[in-house]
Amino acid sequence: METRVEMFMHPLSNPGAARICPEMLEVAEEVNRAGDYSLAAEIYTSQLADLQHPDRGLCLRKADCLTQAGRISEALDSYCTAASLGKLHPEELPLLVDTIARTLREKELGFPGPGGKSTSSSEEEGVESDGECGDDEALDLFSCRLCKCLLHEPTTVECGHTFCKICLEDEAITECVQCKEQFNEKKDGLPNDRRLDVVLSGLLGKLFATESKARKFWIEGQVLWGEKNHSEALEKYNAAVDLAPSIGRLLCQRAELHVEMRNFSLAVQDASSLCRIKPHWTKAHSLKATALSEAGRNDEALQEYLMCVALKPNWTKVKLQAQKVLSEVFSSVFENGNMPTPLHPLQGGVASRLIKPPASLMSLRPQAKKPGSSSQDSEFSVSKGSPVDDSSSRLTPPEGSTKSLAEVLAALPAPRGGVKRKHSGEGPSAGTNHPTKLLRPDEAGSSQTVSVCGGRTFPAELLDSGDMECPLCMRLFYEPVATPCGHTFCLKCLERCLDHKSNCPLCKENLSEYLATRGYNKTLLMEEVLQRYLGDELADRKTIHEEERKELSNLNQEVPVFVCTMAFPTIPCPLHVFEPRYRLMIRRSMETGTKQFGMCIADELKGFADYGCMLEVRDVKFFPDGRSVVDTIGVSRFKVLSHGQRDGYHTAKIEYLEDKKVEGDELVEILKMHDAVYEQANNWFTSLKDNMKSQILSHFGHLPSNDPDPQASPSGPAWSWWLLAVLPLENRAQLTILAMTSLKDRLIAIRRVLIFVTRRRPR
Structure with a gap:
């Protein structure tokens, strides 16, 4: 099936020049649209051969056809000839950039072509990417979902998700990025004064002491940078990098700071390290390209821009920048008064010298086309036994060095640090150890470390269940809830305390607003830590909780008794509940699912009468101060067999009463x-x-x-x-x-x- 290709048509320099055949040009254009690029290139070659002087427009058309045919070396000859006749503009080089990037993507990075499935969702939808999405390491349990770094001063919001405190102070953050719930605001319109989660903060500082300290310096550097205090900000970043040199985003920010301070050589060093750590992170290559370009090292910058386009084909901004730099690289060949006399495109000269790599890179020169192989397969191949591990010298050349366009293209294979080149006749090469490599379960066990998804590890002995105990019940947290003041308790323990007084049990801060909203959402990070790392202890804690709940739900063995008024079967009995003991009793009846309790009148000797009526809760309406109105209805009568108490309220062992039937x-x-x-x-x-x-x-x-x-x-x-x-x-x-x-x-x-x-x- 023929493929129609819309191609940028370069205008002819002299449309009326002698011996240019318009009919043949129309044929070439039609053949090009049909996808037979090599035939179109031959037609343009024959037209150029008949001219006394090369035509710039024809050279560019021929170059584009050769590019689309995958014949890069020959295309460079034509582009150079066109450049000798007039400076190449960025808008004249999209096909060359696209083709080189696609070749890199498929031949060197090993990514599938247009029909493959490895593109990100933004690429599939045609959305321009900024290099942030999908390139960083997978976020682990202890990463903030806003800044994607280790949580610093972790703060748990109303919905139960946890973020860095400084991230939540951003005015643009108005909802949770995980569940999309809107954040609460104070009545005066000011954002909430959120406090750090005390338990999680201590846990992170204990498990990841070095990285936490580095994160502190990092945050301080960010603040100083925002205040334009660059020198002190750099000192903080240096201290952070010394502690955690393999954190990609930290290196990225320090490199950006170096660029802003115009320390381009240092920026290149950081960006090169970043590319080694994260070889597939487009932002790393973009940052390095920017630093190299600002330093005037366009040949090397071109490599990085092309790598960016290879990794993110729809990143339009970088693609245009690659075209711009490639244009400057072509122009540099003809600068300093060395503009050569226009040559016939088949006579060699400057173009031929451009595509001839030096001896040190001879193993990377374009190989001869083998019978049965495509033209594109002949480009960027590596001869058997070639020194392919010379990427460090290619990527970070000595300061002030220059390269020809051929050297740039010869050095295009992926940078060092994890991207493997394909070798003809060779088996797969062994990959280097990535700094954030995950430990296998057996490795983790042997080294006594616990592995976290995303690469972090911590010594297993540091995780102590004692650090995860509720200060009220002195047992492992069960359904942990963080208060607005940052303290964590078991949900049931906190509710019981708030039944008596609307203050935090630890710091005594007033929690009346928190009580009014009843936003007792579990701290999801804490619960995940318990499930993942203290699973056995949590299972034991859950067993105890279930046994207690089962005991509470047995309406024969121990029935909660509300001592108040007379109640009768089938008759509504609305109640105003304000005493802490009865608030607890009503809540338990709802949580266990029974929704029932006994109602008896008081008795001076026994505490309550020997007969009563079971009530069933139909609805509960809570007030901000914890009081509630409970709508109940009588369901059955009972006789008290024994009196008791539980957590302050009365209980009873009962038997149900039924009328004796007669006949x-x-x-x-x-x-x-x-x-x-x-x-x-x-x-x-x-x-x-x-x-x-x-x-x-x-x-x-x-x-x-x-x-x-x-x-x-x-x-x-x-x-x-x-x-x-x-x-x-x-x-x-x-x-x-x-x-x-x-x-x-x-x-x-x-x-x-x-x-x-x-x-x-x-x-």
């Missing part, structure tokens, strides 16, 4: 009594004054309908409990009726009460 004549008698008492109750309620009825309706609702089967529910008909709740009876009288397990006895008692209240009602 035969006894059932007939109960049905008649049931209907008669219901009618009596309805008449009493109807006869009440409107204001009294309104109060009853607003609190308890309407009188439930008559139940055709009064024995269907274990607690009897719902209307009887509604009536018992609204009748003007003392709690002790209500409790006596609640304890009855005979529906007949309960109906008799209700009837007597109705007769009594009806007689006493004022007329």
Whole structure:
């Protein structure tokens, strides 16, 4: 299938020159669009051969065709001939840059071509990259997701994620980059005064002491740099690099500082080290190229710019810079009054000298095309046994050295430090040890170090479970939560403390706003550290927690008891909860999933009565100060078998009460009594004054309908409990009726009460 290629068409210097055949030029253009670049180049060659003087436009067209055909050496001849006739402009060299970069990418870096899958998502979508994305090492557990460095003064935000404190002070950071949750602001619009996470800060300083100290110098250098105090900033960066010389981003920033201070030689040294550490990081090569270019070493800068384009084909800014530098390299050949007489493109001369490498690089010269191989395969190949490990001399030449264009192109294979060249007839070469190489599990075990994803390691003995204990329960953190003041507690421990007082248990800072929002999000980094490095201890801690939770959820063995008022089955019972012990009790009933607790009235001797009603929570509304309104409804009656206490609130071992069912004549008698008492109750309620009825309706609702089967529910008909709740009876009288397990006895008692209240009602 023919491929149509849109090509930059260079204008002819003299379209009307003698013996240029317009028809042949049209044929060449059509052949070029069809993808037969070699044939197009031959047509342009024949046209040039018939001219008395070379035409610059034809030379450039021929050069572009040869470039697209992969015949770089021949293309350079034509580009040089065109350069001898007039300076090459950057916009005339996109094909040469693209082709060289693609050759580097496929032949030297070993990356797949356009159909491969190794391009980043930004490349696939056509988004221009700045070299930051996807080039750095994988972020490990202890890296800040904003600056991508070791956490410095770690600060945990509302959602539970942790970042460097200085990163969060950036006004542009308004949401969490991990979960996209918006950060809270104070009422006056100022950002939160976030505090460092005390436990995590101590842990990082202990596990990564040297890097943490280097990170401190690094941050201080950044601040001084921002204040334009370059000399002191450089001292801080030097101290940081001395401690941690293999941190790529640190070297990168010091190199950028050197560029700003115009210390280009030092910038080149740092950038070269950076390229060795991170051979595939485009920003490293871009930085080195910038430093070399500012130092006037364009030939070497060109290597780095082309490497950038090879690594990031869609990085437009650097691609244009590569074209600019390549243009200057061509121009430098004809500077200083050495402009040669225009030569016939087939006669050699300057172009031939340009593509002939010196003896020291003869092994890297373009090889002769082998039968059956493509033109492109013949470029940038390495002869067997060639000294390919000479990259250090190629990448960091002596100060003031110059290179021909051929030397630049000959030195294009990937820089030293991990990128392997392909050798014909040779097996894969052994890679060098990367400074951030991960330890295999067996290696980690033998050296007694713990490996962190991303390359960091720390001695296993430094990680002590004692550093991860809650200061309240003195046990390993379970569901760790960091307060706004930076202290960490188990979630349940913190909640219990805030039930009593809205202050931090350690520093006594007021946490009323934190309590109001109830933003008890777990500290995700702390939880991950526990799971990954203290898994056995955490499993034991979880077992204890689950056992405690199971014990709390057993509503027969130990039922929490709210000592307050009378409650009845099927009747709503709204509660205002403010005492710390009952706040804890309600929360536990919700957490265990039972959503139930017992309600009993007080007893002077026993603490609470021997009978009560189980309540089920339907809804809870919390107030900022920790109080809550709990909407409950009665579900079943119980008898207390034994009294107890737990964490300040009452508990009881109970048995549930059910009405005894009857049959035969006894059932007939109960049905008649049931209907008669219901009618009596309805008449009493109807006869009440409107204001009294309104109060009853607003609190308890309407009188439930008559139940055709009064024995269907274990607690009897719902209307009887509604009536018992609204009748003007003392709690002790209500409790006596609640304890009855005979529906007949309960109906008799209700009837007597109705007769009594009806007689006493004022007329």
